[in-house]
Amino acid sequence: MSVQVPGELRAALRRLAQEAARYAHGKLDAWQQQARGDAQPAGATDRAAVAALRAVVTGDNPVPAALKAAWQGAGAGTRTAWVAVLLLVAVTAPVLLLLVLLAVLLIALVLQARRALGTS
DSSP, X not given: OOOOOOHHHHHHHHHHHHHHHHHHHHHHHHHHHHHHTSSOOOSHHHHHHHHHHHHHHHTSOHHXXXXXXXXXXXXXXXXXXXXXXXXXXXXXXXXXXXXXXHHHHHXXXXXXXXXHHTOO
């Protein structure tokens, strides 16, 4: 089964793929130098990419390596924002769970009352 793609979409996807390949090709030399240790990664994204590549080459899991390198390469503002978001999630998660449980309890009570009254 083949999917028919309109000509305009096909051309746009082709341009997108070409731009992505051009960007990756431009970064490839820098990443190779960084992976060899000849140059230091410039930012959090470069650090994460190089750490993930090193982990893959050594047979380790690239996800923790990339996360650790991204954290180390992030600026103080970015780190502060992430900590604030995680704290907000940690504080609001129990409240949201309580609200969901109360909603389930309310639905169960309404259904029980309807069943007792004989209506559906």
